[in-house]
Amino acid sequence: MYKLALKMAWASLGRRTVRSSMVILMICISLWGLLLMQGIYDGMTEQMIANAIRSDSGQLSLFGHGYRLDPSLQTTVVMQTKSGPKLAEYLDNDARVSSWVKRLRQNGLVATAHYSRNTELFALDSEREKDHGGLQKYLVQGEYGFGEQQKGAIIGYKLAEKLHVRVGKKIILSAQDANSEVTSVALRITGILKTNNLWLDENGVFIALARARTFLGMEQGVSQISIMLHDDHTLGELQQDLQGLFPGNDILRWDEMYPALMQSRVIMKGFSLVISIMIFAIAGLGIFGVMLVSVLERIREFGIMLAIGTGFAQIRAVILLESLAMGISGFFAGALCGGLSLYYFKLYGLDLTLFSDAFEEFGVDAVTHAIIRPDYFITAFVAVLLATIVSAYFPLRILKKSRPIEVINEL
Amino acid sequence: MFFELALRNVQVNRKRSVITLLLGTLSTALLVFSSAWMDGSHQQMLKSAVENYSGYIQITGEDFRENPSFEHLIFDLDSLQEMVAEDNEVDVLTPRFESFVLYSVGEKGVGGMLTGIDPEKESMVSRLHASLKEGEYLSRGDTNQLYIGNELAHRLHVTIGDEVAFVGSGADYSFAADMLIVKGIFQTGLFEFDASSAFLAKPYFDMIMAADNMATHVIVLPKNTAQADALAGKLGEEIGAEYQCASWLQTMAPLVKSMKLDSVFGYITLAIIFTVIFFVVMIYTLLAVFARIREIGIMRAVGTTPRQIVTLLLFESSMLGFISVCVGGLIGAAFAWYFSLHPMVFAGMEEQFKQYGLAVSAIPTAFEPVTILRDMLVMFVLLLLSTLYPILHVNRYQPIEAIHHV
């Protein structure tokens, strides 16, 4: 029976090629646009979040209690409680943790013969950072690392611009050491970073941890421990466990350190949802119009079918199948186009400077790599299905009310 | 004749008309409102950033903006102020003297800005007074009383009534130091500003900093803020090359840029929605035209030229388009107007907004007739374009073919 319905649906679609193809094209293009929008907007937000996580916060960061409000060398991460385990061992052995790094931070002043600027010093282990956040991938000039004698510094590109320095130039860093004495050190710029984490690009001076330890007189202790996880979902759990085991620390998730980024993500999600609903509602209206007309112009046909004993269920099946056929073809066409273009932008990225050259000033990567999530397609599929069924439902009701058999006798 | 015929046709083909009208109206309303919302939020962000502290027009000594040193001060404040005040379009003007000092409390030393202001006038050009959190705002006769940013107060561990010492250098490079008492604490919500700024009444400031009749900035509030840029240009010419006069478009250039960026995304999103609307209107027109294909065939058979038919159909579409654009424009405008008077409040999104220098979470829409008319025109053209293909398509049929079309 359904075979027949399918045949009929196909035939009637074919009879109105222009109309049917227009509906399919409409669904295809709206889906295409929607997928692109979602994938690229999400790509942008996630890239900003990733930049913050990789360059600074990790998914989880530990600070000594009160450090964030009043940063000083004296406030260090509590590495061990009296009876409890050692933090380093705990992190090394916890299966949830994929990597972790130590950083010593201090405010200071960098100077050249011409300029001086307040900065934040990040003393770290460049090798460990490599596997942790992939700091080396942000390098735009010079080399990653602090040179053979560990006397180099990597600085943010905006800071470099403001100091008018290049790779190979010398900067003098002054800061208060552990005894609150002012101490200075000469650094040779080995590399320039562009993380698009605005604070770091403008203020960050990265030097070797060992060098900072001697220069600042801090034989031990770190200001921050940044942790990366294998799986995002274990984040809250690990945070709680650490809080329980090492209570003297402030343990912050990335979204607690960068609340604006989390809000961006939430806003983007809400925004995408609203836009999707609007687009599918409008597209639904289009399908509805076509279905209505196609039902009404065949009302006598259906009348005759009913008169010769075809069940209404079969007619309903024909109409629904017609609608679904258009919807699903549109979906596949749109999903294919959208998916392929997203895949392209995922691989090669979309150069946003096409639209404006100002993106980078606000922490957005110039080249945004799209994200493809299965749920884009699943949601879209459900939405298309819903739109087609609903838009076939009303014409069916009208058909039923208009008593097709009587219609045959008219005219 | 076309008009009457078209009107009749529109009335007869009620379903098509209603849906086209509905869609047209809806999308026009949507476009008008989204533009008003987008512009409104951007204007609000800029306005808030401008009014927070930086002001609509800043006058500085020549080269001060590029190289803010005491070499490029305003050295004759009184005569500059007189000159500027003469302009009818100037509402309020107020001087500021910004200097970098070292604050010290106990063992703790923190570098920051110390600025001398005219408290009464300052409260008219910026939100400094409105940002009062604790204690009291300054008044003109105040001496060593300090109005300090919340985060700076935190960093120095002080509260109302506590002493804060500072050392810095006066306008003549002489050594300056004083013990100040915290009178009020403010919080604009902009972390960097609140963590580094504090204010003194200018008469006292002038005394300890040897800054009498000098300033780093004169902030001008125009009577019509929308004309700030033009006024800045005009004032710039009046006061001469010794000074630099910049409107917020220059002082806030990065923010202005970021707003444009945001609009790019807004319009891309709207474009996607409109593509869908375009198709839907096209589909409906197609349906409507084909429903009348016999009629059209007969008209052709009795001698109506294809040209005339296209004209007639276009008349119909324009009519529908016009009505829906008008109604939609009105609805959109009504919403834009309502929400411009009753701003939407977005509690809990402050962090996101602070990034843009916005410290409030209520966002009014922008009610601008010109923009609304522009959007209506865009929509009208779009609606008309979407009917073009079906209308031209139907003319490809031969009259006889059309009459027999089922």
Next chain:
Amino acid sequence: MQMMDMSGFRLLVFFFIVSFLNSPLFAAAEDAGSIVKKIEENLNGKSAVMDIEMMVKTSRSKRTMRMKSYSIGQEKSFIKVLYPRKDEGITFLKVDNGMWQYVPRIEKVIKIPASMMLQSWMGSDFTNDDLVKESSLSDDYQAQVLRETGTEYELQLLPKDDAPVVWGKIVMSVSKQYFLPTTVAYYDEDDVLIRQLSYTDVKVFGERHYPSRWIMVPMTSEKKGHETIMVVSNALFDVEVDEAYFSKRALKRFSR
């Protein structure tokens, strides 16, 4: 054959190095170090007590200050401002790399933080840092004689690798008669002249020849028209200076 060539080449290099080591240039470089050492000794002495007048000129103002300074070697110094009245009693203490200031008006000892080190000292063209690192020339720089005339040496001082100094190069003219500097030119890493310090008017204080007038002229466009002149009106060298001056408590105690 090739081996021969290689060893021949090595030999050549060896000879080159040996002859370089014995060249007058290298010999002078050793000399230059001792010249700098001598200069430092002559400028600082074991200890010194000086009366100094400082004139700060800018394009639109001129100020005069007077102060008294006590120092032991290069490591410790104490300065007290005597004039103008409004700044009277301000004291500075420098011990090693730390610097403190006492301001009677606010009755407070303030430690100059790292972020203020490059700020101007008392509105002059000297920075706080200049005072703190005043004369670590021999520690921070590698000296070399550029030229030698009948009366003067011209020295080039290049910062040592680790030296925390902003300059790319210092060129110093030294009088042979007194082993005192006459001009010191400070360059950045790109060989752009940033400022120039001149020592003139050598006088005899006790048994020591000493430049009584120091003139600092910044050469950058931002500081056009600026000039700071220090005049040493009186000086006692190698006298007993009370160690009590060089403690934080002294800042307040000797302020009056």
